[in-house]
Amino acid sequence: MNHSELSTLATEAFRPELADIDRLPTAEIARIMNAGDRSVPGAVAGQLPRIAAAIDATADRMARGGRLVYAGAGTAGRLGVLDASECPPTFNTAPGQVVGLIAGGPTALLAAVEGAEDSRELAAADLDALSLTADDTVVGVSASGRTPYAVGAVEHARALGALTVGLACNEGSALAAAADHAIEVVVGPELLTGSTRLKAGTAQKLVLNMISTITMIRLGKTYGNLMVDVRASNEKLRARSRRIVALATGASDSEIEAALTATDGEVKPAILVLLAGVDADTATRLLAKTDGHLRAALDH
Template identity: 50%
Template sequence: MAEKLKELLTEWRNPDTENLDTLPTLDILKKLNLEDQKAALAVEKELDTVAQAVDLVVQAFEQGGRLFYFGAGTSGRLGMLDAAECPPTFGTDPSLVQGVIAGGLSALVEAIEGAEDEPDLGREDVDKVGVKAEDVVVGIAASGRTPYVMGAMEEAKRRGAKTIALSCNPDSEMSKVADVAIAPVVGPEAVTGSTRLKAGTAQKMVLNMLTTASMVRMGKVYGNLMVNVQATNEKLRERVKKIIMDATECTWEEAEKLAEQAEGDARVGILMKLKGISSGEARAQLNRVGGRIRQALEN
């Protein structure tokens, strides 16, 4: 095992932080901040492959497929987080984007390290969630070699699903299985081997891109406005009003009335104002174009 770890760039010792424990607080933070900046630059170099991955996801969504994240430890938690944010942000069904973590839901709040060593558990979890040929499976592992994730990707591939690898080591084992391999190479961590740091930051950035760009392509965003947001609390109800106001250049008072008539659906309120139609007709027009507000406006 030690020999294998020595081969992984994410497990190397970082020469820039070898004296980390001797520094005052502010200097520790400066070192961490400098390392984090490398994450964004590493992701920038992978944008072409991220775009390929987004295209796979959009194609799957258009064909009735779903997006699954499989990971262990920090990588699994990041996948679960990104999946959980899609329904409130984009108004999607919870089944459209799903996160699966080695060890199950309890692994979200406590470390279940042994689960990541079992490829069969990955295969079993693929079966449990019912991955099909029209779906896309993203395997997330900073090392690029986590057995649980490898098992999940191999089983998904056997079922005909498209697979995407997200790791922070070049030429990883996962990349050889995947249809698209995304590998932001962030280098050694500030604390040796602690991939919850800049490797985790880079992974989260890529996951944000995968779902956000895919949802934009699917018409869940109008301009840069979160028009499918679900108004489930006071803050989000106020956000719906502001979205309507920004999209239509109406007054706040008018946005309040439109939001009420639209029952909290910003898209409906926007269509009502811009096309001078009732809430019922706005909903009907949205239904005819699969909820894509720009298409409804242009028609």
């Protein structure tokens, strides 16, 4: 992307009123930065109908066994990897069910990989390694909306019949044009000219939070606002599991311990044991019949 192209992007615009920001007191710089950050949720709010439509389409495919794949470069790629990596402990997603691809691979999480973001071919190769299907969803993430890796990922995925979402922070982006679902959260110029890890990064994080969290709610990974599919892999999470069962059932500590012991620490069947008065094996069978939806299992 050349100088003239950059100058047309809202995310790259120069704010002349901040030309002397380095001369200001630290507290004043922090105030200015905080004031600018307040515009981000409003920009996201303007895209909520598009975000919701993308989530519903994603959840439909994931219910059929599809995967959610994020693809981006630099900060955008790191945010996708972060969101994907947090799904297994939060929602007990299967390995490979939510995937984060970053241009340049894992090395790029810590250091820039020269030229990786400029390669559409690299994006296609990374997706081909996943053996993409029509039930999968690929979310291209790019602040500029022009990053070749993200645009290439969406174009390649769409050609293979997968659902595609383009998340950008500029209007009229190539990424949005390439995708089935376009989400353009326009947050305007950054405090530091072109530093899109700031407002643009915050906006992307908010939208990715929505995509993964609400998709998992639609897939029955929660019960109300409780994380009933949490994977209790350490003492903090084991304590959280006990608290979730307590909040869902109102049972005594001894009853909760007995139920969790019977279900090998699994929260959903433990809640079913306590609320439906069934044994652990029956609870597990009921959840299998309802594809893991606790409310549906309770209705049974």
